[in-house]
Amino acid sequence: MDAGMMIMKGAPVAAAIVERATAQIEKLKAQGNTPCLATLRIGEDGGDISYEKSIIKRFSAAGAEVKVNVLPKDVSQAELESALQNLNEDKSVDGILTFRPYPRGLSEERIKKLIDPGKDVDGMSPANLASVFSGDPDCFAPCTARAVIEVLDFYGIEITGKRAVVVGRSMVIGRPVAMLLLSRNATVTICHTKTRDIEAVCREADILVACAGVAHLINHNFVKPGQVIVDVGINVTENGITGDVDMNDVSVAAAVTPVPGGVGGVTTAVLLEHTVKSALVGR
């Protein structure tokens, strides 16, 4: 990487979000109302457990609560739905996060429709996704999508009028982040596996959001001078966790988020803020 390229670390972005949230948490606690997130994990996936740990760390440091729920890998759809319904009805729970994707055989679609939109702090329900789609600024967007915007805002990257290119079109990150960028007045392009000459399309970007889930996909062919790159990839490789961006081969870029140490930590901070927001609205 180049000495002139700004590394947009996630830690100070997360710290700023946590600071905003902490003031609210203290108020809520004074009213005997500690914000509480319920996590719902199915099985013992290493990625899920690692994410769960980072959530617990983030929440406990801020004085918020996490109720960890674990179901066996071979849980039935009915048992899963019953567990979710209990969390929907539990008055001590402000937010619910389920680790995805679920093991084979379980329907994510049914859970999306079942989760209480008011507690759906990671934006999986149709009601929240419709709000993201329509550009409602107050909606619970998927936390990682919101985290991308937080990073750009923290580092003073103007979004209005810029060309933003999103590589990836999942409902967890690609499509929602595209809509958040659109609602912030970027001119947004969505790329995917069927995109022709994807390198050229990406070079049009002032802001490039990489969420393809392909280690080191983004190299110098995708980058134009001055580009800002947000790397949302978390790929497990022989050399450890790497992003979608080859950090050593994008030196003409103006700025890039590292992996690890970038967007991931901001995601848990957004999750905290969403949970606090839900607690403020009331259970």
Place this chain on the structure above:
Amino acid sequence: MDAGMMIMKGAPVAAAIVERATAQIEKLKAQGNTPCLATLRIGEDGGDISYEKSIIKRFSAAGAEVKVNVLPKDVSQAELESALQNLNEDKSVDGILTFRPYPRGLSEERIKKLIDPGKDVDGMSPANLASVFSGDPDCFAPCTARAVIEVLDFYGIEITGKRAVVVGRSMVIGRPVAMLLLSRNATVTICHTKTRDIEAVCREADILVACAGVAHLINHNFVKPGQVIVDVGINVTENGITGDVDMNDVSVAAAVTPVPGGVGGVTTAVLLEHTVKSALVGR
């Protein structure tokens, strides 16, 4: 316009859709189940009345039913919601279309959340919009957005891998048509009033969808040779109804839909097909 430019008229596209629908309507009628759309108009807006007439004409020609409902311009929100609720519960009604935008003072947001998603044949409810966003091929998309895809398919325009640029970002057409194009594997860019050098962005398009609502916005500066243009604009000017495209100034394009005579007529055909689909699922 150029002799070499194909004019993609809407009538044959609509006829093909109506033909598909008619076979289903006959089956349903034989079972004593005539597909029925309820329209809900507020006040006496000329555009609404004209659209209502074209719906009635389309449905009656195909043997389907339209129940016209008209509320006074000064209707209260409560009365509007009560009228909608009656249509939701009316077992003789398969589809509901409300003419938008509503007069000032009435909340469209509340109606979107109230309409039965199963009868929401013009895709305004959060449930249907979330399905459009996620690329569910069976969803009730807003009819005009679906009509754009029908036009492209009818005229044999390949979508996969093509660069599609949508000018406009409304929830009625711009955003939904962008998502339909994405789910058909186009690389999609969404432009709007804050887009810089919009002409250059539009020239990147293989398929250009104009839904800005600005008469004759699209001229030769927006077009590249071989481009396919779908004009969704319906603008009332001194010279009558015109589209967003200046037909006399885009001669390098390969194909364009006229206004009038283009997408509009296809929209009512899609509305018919959606109503029939709802009737097939059952009331």
